[in-house]
Amino acid sequence: MEQSKYKYIYGPVSSWRLGRSLGIDPISSCQKTCTFDCVYCQVGRTEVFSGQREVFVPTEALIHELRSLPDVPIDYITFAGNGEPTLAKNLGEMIRAVKMVRKEKIAVITNASLIHRKDVVEDLLLADLVEAKLDASSDVFLKAVNQSMAEIRWEDIVEGLKAFRKVYHGHLTLQVMFVASNKACAAAIAKIAHQIGPDEVEINTPLRACSVKPLSIEDMEEITAIFRRICGARIKVRSVYEAKREISRPFCQPSTERRRGKES
Ligand code: SF4
Incomplete structure (x- = not known):
């Protein structure tokens, strides 16, 4: 399959959370564009920091590409890619x-x-599943782990997530990525997760190639136990080391690696 045939879609990739997931990259810029520069980001350093929503990919062009998709089994169509998808004004x-x-x-x-913005909430309400990141228990950790833009405030994220949960009736998952620098925040993040009240919390550590090391199975078991104790039975808690993966073969490997990085 020609790389140039698919500019905006990639995969399907096997996701331990979403099964066979066909990716749509609503940014699709050759430069990674994000509000964060997470220390574990699998697609490399953020090249363009931006908090401005804009149209990166015309909707008609995306649909045209989607119509040419080969017949492959897919469980979810997932908006994610080379940057933060809510930056797309036409999401x-x-x-x-x-x-x-x-x-x-x-x-x-x-x-x-x-997620504290009304226009972003309106767009996210249309999705069947929203998976939101929460790696920090304070602004200090947001800057340390997510290396966020100066104007992004941890409190806005947490209050935005709480407000979103109240109006969103789809499946809300919180994804918490643990590395050495936020390992000690596990109980604090679990308490915030409990207050937000998602359907599910996914405990992750970077197993794909990136610049930081993943936590050990023992560390992750300890963190997962903390979340299960604090979040209670109503919130499902899953850990990456416990997960089983579906096998899937991307129809375009280069466009997939650009959005997902390479397997370590
Ligand atoms: S992991 Fe996601 S949020 Fe973090 S820098 Fe990479 S693209 Fe942005």
Whole structure:
């Protein structure tokens, strides 16, 4: 398959959370564009820091590409990629348009940095599943682990997530990535997760190639136990080391590696 044939879609990739996930990159810029520069980011350093929403990919161009997709089994169509997907001003328009041409459920993977904004919430409400990042228990850890832009405030993220939970009736997952520098925040993040009240919390550590080492199985078991104790039975807690993966073969390897990095 020619690399140039697919500019905006990639995968399907096997996700321990979403099964066979076809990716849509609503940024699709050759430069990674994000509000964060997470120490574990699998697609490399942030080249463009931006908190401004804009149209990166015309919706019609995405739909045109989606219509040419080969017949591959897919569980979810997931908005994620080379940057933060809620930076796409036409995210809601794209979700509506994809729903007109595909039957699969739609997921958005977001770093939640803009979730306090009304226009972002309106777009995310259209998704069947929203997976939101929460790696920090304070602004200090947000700057240390996520290396966020100066104007992004940890409190806005947490209050935004709490408010979003109240209006969102789809499946809300919090994803918490643990590395050495935020390991000690586990109980504090678990308490915040409990207050937010997602359907699920995913405890992760970077197993794909990146610049920091993953935590050990023992560390992750300890952290997972903390979350299960604090979050209670109502919130499902899953850990990456416990997960089983579906096998899936991307129809375009280069476009997939650009958004996902390489397997370590
Ligand atoms: S992991 Fe996600 S939020 Fe963090 S820098 Fe990479 S693209 Fe941005």
